[in-house]
Amino acid sequence: MKDIKQDGPPRTEPIQSATFTQSINAEIRRAAATGIYDIRGGGAKRKVPHFDDLLFLGASMSRYPLEGYREKCETSVTLGTRFAANPIELDTPITIAGMSFGALSGPAKEALGRGATLAGTSTTTGDGGMTPEERGHSNKLVYQYLPSRYGMNPDDLRKADAIEVVVGQGAKPGGGGMLLGQKISDRVAEMRNLPKGIDQRSPCRHPDWTGPDDLEIKILELREITAWKVPIYIKVGGARPYFDTTLAVKAGADVVVLDGMQGGTAATQDVFIEHVGQPILACIREAVRALQDLGMHREVQLIVSGGVRTGADVAKCMALGADAVAIGTAALIALGDNDPRWEDEYQKLGTTAGAYDDWHEGQDPAGITTQDPELMSRFDPIEGGRRLNNYLKVMTLEAQTIARACGKNHLHNLEPEDLCALTMEAAAMAKIPLAGTDWYPGKPGSSY
Amino acid sequence: MQTIDLEAEGLRHLNATLHAQSQETNQTAWEVINPRGSHAIACGLDAPIEVAVKGSTGYYCAGMNKQATVRVHGSAGPGVAENMMSGMVVIDGDASQYAGATGHGGTLVIKGNASSRCGISMKGIDIVVHGNVGHMSAFMAQSGNLVVCGDAGDALGDSIYEARLFVRGSVKSLGADCIEKEMRPEHLEILADLLEKGDCDAKPEEFKRYGSARKLYNFNIDNAY
Numbered sequence: 001m002k003d004i005k006q007d008g009p010p011r012t013e014p015i016q017s018a019t020f021t022q023s024i025n026a027e028i029r030r031a032a033a034t035g036i037y038d039i040r041g042g043g044a045k046r047k048v049p050h051f052d053d054l055l056f057l058g059a060s061m062s063r064y065p066l067e068g069y070r071e072k073c074e075t076s077v078t079l080g081t082r083f084a085a086n087p088i089e090l091d092t093p094i095t096i097a098g099m100s101f102g103a104l105s106g107p108a109k110e111a112l113g114r115g116a117t118l119a120g121t122s123t124t125t126g127d128g129g130m131t132p133e134e135r136g137h138s139n140k141l142v143y144q145y146l147p148s149r150y151g152m153n154p155d156d157l158r159k160a161d162a163i164e165v166v167v168g169q170g171a172k173p174g175g176g177g178m179l180l181g182q183k184i185s186d187r188v189a190e191m192r193n194l195p196k197g198i199d200q201r202s203p204c205r206h207p208d209w210t211g212p213d214d215l216e217i218k219i220l221e222l223r224e225i226t227a228w229k230v231p232i233y234i235k236v237g238g239a240r241p242y243f244d245t246t247l248a249v250k251a252g253a254d255v256v257v258l259d260g261m262q263g264g265t266a267a268t269q270d271v272f273i274e275h276v277g278q279p280i281l282a283c284i285r286e287a288v289r290a291l292q293d294l295g296m297h298r299e300v301q302l303i304v305s306g307g308v309r310t311g312a313d314v315a316k317c318m319a320l321g322a323d324a325v326a327i328g329t330a331a332l333i334a335l336g337d338n339d340p341r342w343e344d345e346y347q348k349l350g351t352t353a354g355a356y357d358d359w360h361e362g363q364d365p366a367g368i369t370t371q372d373p374e375l376m377s378r379f380d381p382i383e384g385g386r387r388l389n390n391y392l393k394v395m396t397l398e399a400q401t402i403a404r405a406c407g408k409n410h411l412h413n414l415e416p417e418d419l420c421a422l423t424m425e426a427a428a429m430a431k432i433p434l435a436g437t438d439w440y441p442g443k444p445g446s447s448y
Numbered sequence: 449m450q451t452i453d454l455e456a457e458g459l460r461h462l463n464a465t466l467h468a469q470s471q472e473t474n475q476t477a478w479e480v481i482n483p484r485g486s487h488a489i490a491c492g493l494d495a496p497i498e499v500a501v502k503g504s505t506g507y508y509c510a511g512m513n514k515q516a517t518v519r520v521h522g523s524a525g526p527g528v529a530e531n532m533m534s535g536m537v538v539i540d541g542d543a544s545q546y547a548g549a550t551g552h553g554g555t556l557v558i559k560g561n562a563s564s565r566c567g568i569s570m571k572g573i574d575i576v577v578h579g580n581v582g583h584m585s586a587f588m589a590q591s592g593n594l595v596v597c598g599d600a601g602d603a604l605g606d607s608i609y610e611a612r613l614f615v616r617g618s619v620k621s622l623g624a625d626c627i628e629k630e631m632r633p634e635h636l637e638i639l640a641d642l643l644e645k646g647d648c649d650a651k652p653e654e655f656k657r658y659g660s661a662r663k664l665y666n667f668n669i670d671n672a673y
Binding site: 148149152195198203207208209220221224226227 | 459460463464487488494506526527530545549569571587590609665666
């Protein structure tokens with residue numbers, strides 16, 4: 001760049017601080033003006049090492065590929081084979097993560113069920129219980145068992161195809177939740193046994209068990225009530241994946257669900273979302289190592305989530321050792337969340353398409369994260385289900401494309417040896433060799 | 449009277465047999481012998497039957513109960529009658545932590561004392577404790593009634609919503625947003641009914657009522673600890 005001639009005596013050019021950035025300064029001013037921390041939805045927005053930092057090697061002389069479109073590449077997965085009499089069989093390993101009726105509108109939940117069913121996969125309830133629409137439109141429905149127990153009852157428990165005991169989630173491992181009063185309609189209030197319009201807190205700890213020893217007994221109770229028929233998942237946030245997975249298996253899980261910090265939430269403090277928990281890339285291999293050390297890899301299935309967006313991400317999760325993935329934020333985008341068609345309205349809310357995250361305020365222009373009847377009426381659950389099915393199909397096809405290129409006739413046959421890492425950070429976290437080398441930081445026998 | 453020897457026949461057999469009872473069953477009287485502190489005894493029942501457990505139980509006895517009457521002729525471990533929907537559970541002895549946790553309906557009677565977190569997150573259940581309750585009882589209690597004929601421990605009713613708490617003895621301390629409230633005639637009436645259901649001869653006039661100040665209902669940063 002050419003130096004610019006300055007008039008007058010030489011002076012120092014204004015320099016923006018890399019520490020006190022404009023967005024940091026704006027947040028300081030906002031905090032100073034309001035006295036309250038920022039609450040928002042979604043997952044971590046900061047850049048962290050992620051699946052984009054891994055590449056597949058593909059096939060060449062040393063590996064033999066499968067013919068695209070012609071040779072079969074299986075995508076099915078069976079979840080809950082350890083204890084359950086009726087494991088869940090899915091056509092694709094891409095499942096829909098737990099999101100509550102309350103955080104989402106009834107039609108949005110219906111659309112998730114429709115899309116998941118068309119694609120041959122499962123969807124999941126959330127805090128607030130099971131709605132008849134959701135059960136009716138979901139061929140395979142996982143029922144979340146949460147600390148709040150809002151809407152929890154044994155009839156719905158027995159209608160579920162699996163039970164997911166939620167210990168934590170990636171956006172806020174160690175945190176509970178809050179559904180602000182704006183979204184507490186008559187129906188939401190009734191389902192949660194609370195007055196309309198108040199802010200509903202979801203605790204961070206379960207009310208009737210504390211540690212893994214208690215949880216083992218709690219799972220015994222759940223199995224007895226459901227006659228040992230359905231799989232029991234345990235969902236944890238990406239905190240200490242080796243130990244958390246080990247303890248989940250010890251407590252009797254059929255399936256471990258592991259959610260990294262990019263996983264979304266309906267609402268919590270921004271500081272929690274951005275500063276607590278690990279990226280999913282750093283969690284998968286540690287969870288797999290725990291399962292392998294216990295001799296339980298593939299016997300207890302591992303579902304990973306938190307920033308899964310494409311078929312490439314799915315394939316990378318499989319290669320790192322997961323049995324399935326779950327998507328939440330990506331599914332909402334497929335339904336129409338943050339769509340630029342609503343840009344004028346996002347602008348009125350002081351944001352822009354792609355950045356809208358005040359899901360807790362219930363003013364979603366796309367009619368998805370709201371209980372406002374007028375906004376909800378903008379969303380067509382049949383069209384939403386069609387879009388979600390399309391998206392799930394595309395991701396599955398993409399993952400198959402990659403698996404065939406690696407010579408694999410099932411997504412589960414992908415392996416760490418099919419990958420290389422683009423950065424030192426990703427190499428260290430995923431325990432995948434840096435591209436062009438056979439080394440990653442921390443590799444056994446390595447000095448580094 | 450049908451008798452099941454839990455030690456000899458196992459938990460799965462016990463619960464499967466009780467779950468198999470229909471609305472119209474004429475086998476309404478059941479007895480469980482040799483419970484020996486086992487967990488998840490008679491959980492998930494959904495029929496108008498009466499189950500007498502002859503001894504003490506472990507965790508989650510009568511969990512998620514609907515319609516049934518379960519009587520424990522001994523003491524109960526943690527989480528007795530958790531998430532009960534309807535029916536009645538009576539504990540002749542003491543109850544451990546989380547008794548009646550998240551219960552949506554029905555009546556839980558504890559003839560002895562209850563440990564900490566009795567009625568935690570209760571959502572409509574009625575709980576009558578003849579003795580004392582431990583700390584953090586009725587934490588985040590949403591609805592229903594907790595009657596304590598003895599004393600209550602620390603932080604009673606912390607972050608309480610709309611549940612009613614009646615205590616005859618002393619309260620060591622009240623939790624956040626829990627206050628003493630006026631005992632009006634309608635409350636005395638409710639309490640009299642609960643005491644009768646709980647087979648308790650205390651007089652309603654001897655109790656004080658506690659409930660929510662409703663100051664935590666909408667998030668306010670000044671309420672944070």
